[in-house]
Amino acid sequence: MKVRNCSRCGKIYAYDGFNICIKCRREEEEEFKKVKEYLRENPGANVAEVSEETGVEAKRIIEFLKQGRLEIKDEHNILLTCERCGTSIRTGRFCDKCTIEMTREFKQSIGGGKDPKSVSNGRAKERIRVTDKYKKR
Ligand SMILES: [Zn+2]
């Protein structure tokens, strides 16, 4: 059995595949429920409001957003940015465009591994670059 320090409360716990201990996980689950409940009743609420009303730290709410477990509807309240291109997103870690592109690139790299035709890979990359330039204009 592995033992780790909980990344949330710092206490030692029996590692079972999660970064935080069971106690913190339960607490986090409670917080998540509160936030989710509040957002269901107040769909337009922003992070500051939710934090104030539920007593859950804004930091935690943003954490939930990054995990893609929550989505804040208000367009003026975008706190997250795509980790790949930096565009504003409402939930998760990447924007829709990058998610699609990464899935495509991932599939290509698998295909490229099986078939040693590096030429076709180069061509595909070229195409993506051209499309990006076109979209920026
Ligand atoms: Zn803990």
Ligand SMILES: [Zn+2]
């Ligand atoms: Zn992106």
